[in-house]
Amino acid sequence: MASVEASKRAAAKVAVQNHYPLNAKWVGIGSGTTIVYVVEAIKELGIDTTLTRFVPTGYQSKQLITKAGLTAIEFDAIPEGTVLDVAFDGADEVDDDLNCIKGGGACLFQEKIVALQAKEFICVADSRKLQNRLLTNWKYIPIEVAPIAANRVVRKLTEMGSIKPAIRLNTVAKEGPLKTDQGFFIVDAPFPPLVTPSDVKAGKDGNGTGGIWEVETLATKIKAIPGVLEVGIFCGVTGPQAQALGSIGGQKPVAAYFGMPDGSVTVRKAAT
Numbered sequence: 001m002a003s004v005e006a007s008k009r010a011a012a013k014v015a016v017q018n019h020y021p022l023n024a025k026w027v028g029i030g031s032g033t034t035i036v037y038v039v040e041a042i043k044e045l046g047i048d049t050t051l052t053r054f055v056p057t058g059y060q061s062k063q064l065i066t067k068a069g070l071t072a073i074e075f076d077a078i079p080e081g082t083v084l085d086v087a088f089d090g091a092d093e094v095d096d097d098l099n100c101i102k103g104g105g106a107c108l109f110q111e112k113i114v115a116l117q118a119k120e121f122i123c124v125a126d127s128r129k130l131q132n133r134l135l136t137n138w139k140y141i142p143i144e145v146a147p148i149a150a151n152r153v154v155r156k157l158t159e160m161g162s163i164k165p166a167i168r169l170n171t172v173a174k175e176g177p178l179k180t181d182q183g184f185f186i187v188d189a190p191f192p193p194l195v196t197p198s199d200v201k202a203g204k205d206g207n208g209t210g211g212i213w214e215v216e217t218l219a220t221k222i223k224a225i226p227g228v229l230e231v232g233i234f235c236g237v238t239g240p241q242a243q244a245l246g247s248i249g250g251q252k253p254v255a256a257y258f259g260m261p262d263g264s265v266t267v268r269k270a271a272t
């Protein structure tokens with residue numbers, strides 16, 4: 001049986017082989033433990049990356065890029081209107097429609113703006129993240145909030161049916177709330193499993209009755225709470241669908257790769 005780390009590595013390798021453009025100019029690099037294997041797989045391609053600029057999604061991501069000998073360029077330094085060729089990132093959970101939960105490692109805001117700037121957003125994960133509905137195995141939605149509004153956001157989430165939302169604390173010696181790369185807090189909001197737009201079409205309620213929400217409705221409602229910078233639900237359209245509508249990219253991946261315990265890699269792709 002492949003270890004979780006081996007399965008992340010296997011998924012990263014296939015994702016990079018299938019989606020890394022050999023003449024890539026701009027590449028988004030996400031955060032977390034799985035993205036490390038994506039960078040490793042890019043290096044293993046053995047191609048010339050001297051003209052490629054890698055756009056990080058936070059401190060850890062920038063360190064990863066730099067330590068690999070690649071050139072990092074901050075999101076706010078890329079020329080106006082630049083479209084990234086591709087953005088790779090991990091995920092905490094992915095549903096049948098490729099909606100994702102992200103932010104388990106406290107990175108989600110920069111990840112979302114980088115995904116939205118990319119022609120193609122690709123997720124890489126291991127089999128634990130492959131579920132039919134969000135909030136099946138992964139139990140909460142990470143939300144990045146302004147510290148001054150955090151308690152009020154927690155109250156609002158409770159009113160919306162979240163079960164004991166809480167400000168995330170530091171897990172290391174330093175006491176107090178964890179701070180994101182933006183100096184904000186993360187509120188983790190548990191909800192019952194989310195229904196998809198297709199469930200709603202099939203007659204399921206997703207308007208919050210009994211705390212049951214449809215993915216996009218809940219993401220929109222949480223985002224509208226004053227004090228919320230960004231919500232760790234990545235949903236809506238994919239990059240190509242956004243381009244067909246005249247925008248740059250989408251926050252939903254066009255494909256997600258999962259390393260399985262038997263060593264194989266499963267791919268979930270967006271309908272075109």
Ligand SMILES: O=C[C@H](O)[C@H](O)[C@H](O)COP(=O)(O)O
Binds near residue numbers: 111
């Ligand atoms: O906050 C962290 C990011 O959203 C990560 O991409 C996500 O949590 C997945 O991380 P990992 O690859 O470590 O499971």
